[in-house]
Amino acid sequence: MGHSHLHATESSEPSASAMAARRRATVLLSAVLVPLGVVTLLAMVLLWPSGDRSSLDVASPYATAEGVSFERGTVREVGQGDCPSSRPTVDAGGTAMTCTIAYTRPASGGGVIPVEVTPELAKANAVEAGDEIRYLDLAGVIQGGAAPYVFVDFVRSVPIVALAVVYAVVVIAVARWRGLRAIIGLVGALVVLAQFILPGLVDGKPPLLLGLVGSVVIMYGVLYFAHGVSARTSTALLGTVFGLGVTALLAAWATDAAHLTGVGDENAYTLVNGADELSISSIILCGLIISGLGVLNDVTITQSSSVWELYELAPDTSARRLFASAMRIGRDHIASTVYTIAFAYAGAALPVLILVSLYDRALLDTLTSGELAEEVVRTLVGSIGLVLAIPLTTGIAVLVVKSVAPTTGRPRVPAGRHNHAAGGGGGATPAVLAVEGAGTLAPGQRLVALGERRRRPVEEEDA
Incomplete structure (x- = not known):
């Protein structure tokens, strides 16, 4: 056969x-x-x-009054101490409150300064030695009153830029x-x-x-x-x-x-x-x-x-x-x-x-x-x-x-495919493709002719 x-x-x-x-x-x-x-x-x-924003009146949280500035620095040490903001209470004969203070060296130079950390971050122990932070410098407008240096945010430029570079390298x-x-x-x-x-x-x-x-x-x-x-x-x-x-x-x-x-x-x-x-x-x-x-x-x-x-x-x-x-x-x-x-x-x-x-x-x-x-x-x-x-x-x-499909009178064999038939007498019989189902092959399958005209997908080991 x-x-x-x-x-x-x-x-x-x-x-x-x-x-x-x-x-x-x-x-x-x-x-x-x-x-x-x-x-x-x-x-x-x-x-x-139009780009006209004159009708908007949104106060920027990063805007500062005269004599106030945002600064950057590196935390050297974190500890508990008397809150600088409670100094007016102490001056009035009261007891100072205890809070978390980040002793920070300004990026612009100078000695270490005490930056008062917000209670939310203090509770989470989020500020650690070595962190780069941004703080509000109120020393120019507050003299002996509330805390002259107040924590604002972390400086995240380095890790985020590094992550973006890694992402781009992986994608490319x-x-x-x-x-x-x-x-x-x-x-x-x-x-x-x-x-x-x-x-x-x-x-x-x-x-x-x-x-x-x-x-x-x-x-x-x-x-x-x-x-x-x-x-x-x-x-x-x-x-x-x-x-x-x-x-x-x-x-x-x-x-x-x-x-x-x-x-x-x-x-x-x-x-x-x-x-x-x-x-x-x-x-x-x-x-x-x-x-x-x-x-x-x-x-x-x-x-x-x-x-x-x-x-x-x-x-x-x-x-x-x-x-x-x-x-x-x-x-x-x-x-x-x-x-x-x-x-x-x-x-x-x-x-x-x-x-x-x-x-x-x-x-x-x-x-x-x-x-x-x-x-x-x-x-x-x-x-x-x-x-x-x-x-x-x-x-x-x-x-x-x-x-846009080409109109042909008979099915065509896709490029890169060939067929051969081997019989008992060694003769070859040409086969006409007729794919059953959706006309697609599952992985590991190939078309095998049965008889002269009918074909079906079978597993690779059946060949």
């Missing part, structure tokens, strides 16, 4: 027909994305903030040039955030349009710069734009329906008191749109690449089977990324979670309270937009690859 095999060999380069299909897909997607990009840029120009070492482009794209995204979105909110621009336009501009830049201009990237970008649209609509509804006012936040109070026309609800709405950008980009680029890989492995697979195969990958991605969003927000809000867990309240009341409502809504809105973006991106990718 004849027994024939089809051996798959690795090929780093796609076939000529696959390259032609990609070029046709790029042209097709450009017909949608180029006008969308032009409209987005026009909207960005119309929404560009693993992802190489694509990793470098991704980091540069991230810097560009932060520029858009700082120069367009934040000043636009201060100017009172429509938050829904501002967040949506800014996010689309960021995605255009980040995706194309990091992943290159290709049909896969364009497909992912189109899916991301759809996902952003869904997220924006959900965020607009949820912000109003859940009454997210942000009044429980100390920073929100500062903004409200500093500018009467500034809307905290608008800031929250814009934040809901921006918060899901990273994960949304991740799932759309993965789904787009999955569809293209499945199509190029089995170009004759029907659109329905291609969609079903890609969605099996997408469902696994949904399961993992939903956890990612939930745990990311839980980690960021951990102190609040601990605090509200100590209250004697029902679980539903706790989750819907002012302290947690914003985080809960952010998690749910981001997750819904993420989940819906996966079938949207998959469907777009399938439509694109099928629209």
